[in-house]
């Protein structure tokens with residue numbers, strides 16, 4: 253784990269800047285949900301956080317798509333970009349910056365950056381010959397292609413032969429420096445499988461790559477030669493820097509880098525690893541800038557075990573999903589069921605089962621049955637037992653005391669599934685504890701103190717579970733906290749970090765008898781499968 257992260261007071265992280273050739277798909281939603289969860293966790297720790305997301309709007313892919321729809325690329329980008337903003341709202345994403353690469357201030361910054369690289373002698377003119385995949389916006393090696401000159405990532409599209417004058421970036425010059433970076437900062441690329449992929453690629457020898465295009469108008473002109481358009485990836489990566497500017501700040505590199513640079517974490521999918529883990533650090537080295545701390549490449553999602561795609565007719569619409577099931581359910585499924593870093597699958601029946609089992613049955617029922625018993629047996633007051641009276645070997649307290657630290661490590665390592673599993677163990681242990689202790693019998697036997705101890709332990713465990721799950725299911729956690737009498741809404745991040753700081757609320761034994769419980773109501777309604785499921 254990265255030592256720097258732990259002591260820092262600020263945390264800047266990014267999602268990729270999404271292409272606007274289409275409305276957002278589940279892949280873009282996936283990275284963004286994970287980024288939001290990590291950002292919320294970092295805010296709970298009391299850090300100042302900057303979550304950057306946005307849209308990547310230049311290049312041939314978008315130009316062509318807009319043309320095919322009889323639209324200007326700008327108005328088409330405006331519409332698509334707005335689609336991302338509204339999906340992020342639906343998914344309860346609390347981003348701090350939304351950068352669009354067509355913003356005029358971005359061009360100013362790109363020029364300044366280009367100038368630095370130009371002055372470093374790292375840009376030259378040459379002849380680019382090769383196979384280009386417009387969908388990837390990337391040249392491909394002949395050996396990478398499928399039969400019939402098709403891109404492995406877009407097998408229904410043929411790559412196009414290019415033979416043109418381009419400007420090149422001298423990537424080869426940075427081979428050794430990059431190798432040193434990967435060795436001195438082993439956490440720079442995660443997870444390990446992705447790191448190995450990059451090491452293999454770089455060890456094979458790096459070739460310079462072209463950073464300009466002719467015959468593409470949709471982009472910024474190359475500052476030293478306006479007959480060329482800047483390659484979309486060169487401009488897109490720099491969007492991460494432009495996003496750091498305050499809203500009304502003058503767009504200079506100095507201003508942009510003053511507060512949040514270097515970025516702590518870039519979250520991306522595995523298909524764009526090379527750009528982030530090889531090209532991007534080399535570009536930054538050339539411009540004399542420090543480097544991001546960590547690049548994490550997650551896996552790809554499939555649906556019912558199949559690759560998703562329009563041509564396959566099996567895309568998964570994130571908007572429909574959230575509208576049907578709510579944002580907490582969608583967030584929970586993708587973060588709990590899929591190991592971040594590995595490929596994962598969406599299947600609607602499994603989705604319904606997981607969400608019902610964990611959120612409606614285990615967590616929701618636990619709260620509900622406990623609050624009902626507290627009402628019945630304790631006049632709706634938090635039981636008077638104090639934490640000190642409960643021994644540390646108590647089955648729930650013993651789990652609860654370790655849980656905060658465990659979950660913190662999981663969130664820091666982006667092991668969201670481990671965080672969920674550990675929390676669920678406490679929830680399940682609590683349900684089992686109630687069944688075993690049977691407070692209803694204890695009550696009948698007049699053992700009021702014992703009843704109070706059981707109910708305190710369970711109520712406190714639900715509270716802890718809700719707190720630790722709040723980055724993932726903020727609405728449900730807020731609901732639980734409110735029923736426990738806290739005026740806390742986990743969607744109001746800054747207030748939460750002050751009113752319920754991680755150092756205190758992530759431990760066990762926080763509830764006191766002073767706490768006035770709120771009205772009990774079901775927190776998570778079971779999803780009833782549709783008839784055709």
Ligand code: MSP
Pocket residue numbers: 267268269270271278279280282283308488489490491520521522523524551552553554560
């Ligand atoms: N515009 C570039 C990124 C530039 S960043 C400076 C881009 N955009 S994208 O919209 O095509 O892809 C965005 C992200 O979605 C990538 O991280 C990609 O890995 C992810 N996904 C696309 N399909 C996916 C799945 N089926 N599953 C999971 N993630 C997927 O690339």
